[in-house]
Amino acid sequence: MGWELPAQLRRIHELFKDDAPWPDPDEDDRLLRVRAWLDLADGLRTTAAELDAGHGEVVRANAGRDVEAYKEKWESSQGVRQRLADGAKAADLAAVGTLMTVVLRVLWKALVVWALTMLLVALVRTIAVTPAGGFWLTLRFYLTRRLLRSMLIEIRGNIGVVISQTLRDAMRLLMGTMPLPALVVGIAAWDANKRTSGMASDDDARREVERVLNETPMGRAALAWAREHNVTILYQPPGAEDDGILGEYDDDYNVIRIFLRDGDTPEGLAGTLIHEINHARHRDTPDPTEMSRDSYVEAAIREEAAGNVQAYRFNEELERVRRQDLDHRYEATYDQAYSWAVRDARAQRDQEGGPPLTAAEERRIGERAAAKAMYDILSDPKRSAYPQNYGAHWEHERTSGQWLWNHIMD
Structure with a gap:
């Protein structure tokens, strides 16, 4: 979907469509392609870095003619490392080329709308000076003013949502890949960023949260999964019984509710949705x-902890994309457990006289420790209400009336 030509201008555009074509409204689809190219480039660079680390381990731990031949092959201009780097650059170029096409198309559409509007205004002025008769002229002015008023509302909406959003996305996609190829993109996107909308309604929140999610591969994947599996997502004020709850998922109806409160940010709500x-x-x-009561409570809290880890990783991805620090409620817990576990594992490896930990090993050790720390917090009855709440839920689901309802729903 993208910017459609306002309905009030379509008839007059028919006179000039050969000289001023209106591109297909596919800006959103093209931006998704841009993000796919950038994701591919990031994936290639990550793969190259991991393979390079493994290559370094092999070279350091072995010697001989075969190793030298392998090293020369790997580091040559035709080697795997260079090919991955070239592939990442090509993906970046494809992304920027597609992105500039979107920006130019949107700016062209803005120019076409402006020109057609000016032409319509000129026609109205011409009618005003012709001896057309008082009644007809009055009626014509009335209808034309209504036409211009409704058209202006539609144009403003497109400028606020389509143009500003497209240019804002363009700026964020280009930042961190390479120097901006056009000054106008930067200026327009900077101006668009100054006019961010609030989140006073479901539609406002949905638009802002999806904008944030679409900035990262993880966010885009989550949105795509929710759409594919027909998950209904609602943004609404919390009820009296929802005090302290950021969001909830209803298994019976496949519905997610995200609660809106004063002070919420799109970034925070996006993490909740993840x-x-x-x-x-x-x-x-x-x-x-x-399941038994204890087994159910433990499994349910582990799922809660896994959701917090996912939200934290999304937050990290967003920080890398934006190159700025963003607060997360579990950041200190995650980072501390991660770094301490890696530190201890390194010391143990040195003590045993083994080779240094690879980046993949450190990541696996750190993430496992961070996930455990997250679970330990949520499962502690002194610091968390989850043990009590899930225990009460287990008891409720085991009552005879609820058992019958569950079987009816199944």
Whole structure:
């Protein structure tokens, strides 16, 4: 979807469509392609870095003619490392080329709308000076003023949503890939960024949260999964019983509710949605009717912890894309557990006289420790209400009336 020509201008545009064509309204689709190219470039660079680390380990731990031949092949201009680097550059170029096409098309559409509007205004002025008769002239002016008023509302909406959003996305996509190829993009996107909307309604929140999610591969994947699996997402004020709850997922109806409160940011709500989509991925599991109380409570809290980890990783991705620090409620817990676990593992490896930990090993050790730390916080009855709440939920689901309802719903 993208910018459609205002309906009030379509008839007059028919006279000039050969000289002023209106491109297909596919700006959003093209921006998705841009993000796909950038994701590919990032993936190639990450793969190259991991392979290079493994290559370094092989070279340091071995010697001989075969190793020298392998090293020369790897580091040559035709080697795998260079080919991956070339592929990443090509993907970047494809992304920037597609992005500039989108920007130019949107600016062209703005120019066409402006020109057609000026022409329509000129026609109205011409009618005003012709001896057309008082009644007809009055009626014509009335209808034309209504036409211009409704058209102006539509144009303003497109400028606020389509042009500003497209240029804002263009700026964010280009930042961190290479120097901006056009000054006008930067100026327009800077101006668009100054006019960010609030989140006073479901539509406002949805637009702002999806904008944030679409900045990262993880966010885009989560949105795509939710659409593919028909998850309904609602943004609404919390009720009296929702005090302290950021969001919730209803397994029976496949609905996520994100609660809007004063002071919420699109970034914070996006993290909450990532957490709730993790619940949706595990719909109807764990099942309290098929498990003991302790087993159910433990499994449910582990799912909560996994959702927090997912939200934290999304926050990290967003920080890398924007190149700025963003607060996350579990950042200190995650980072501390991660760094301490890696530090201890390094010391143990040195003590055993083994080779240094690879980047992949450190990441695996750190993430496992961080996930455990997250679970430990949520499972502690002194610091978390989850043990009590999930225990009460288990008891409720095991009552005879609820058991019958569950079987009816199944």
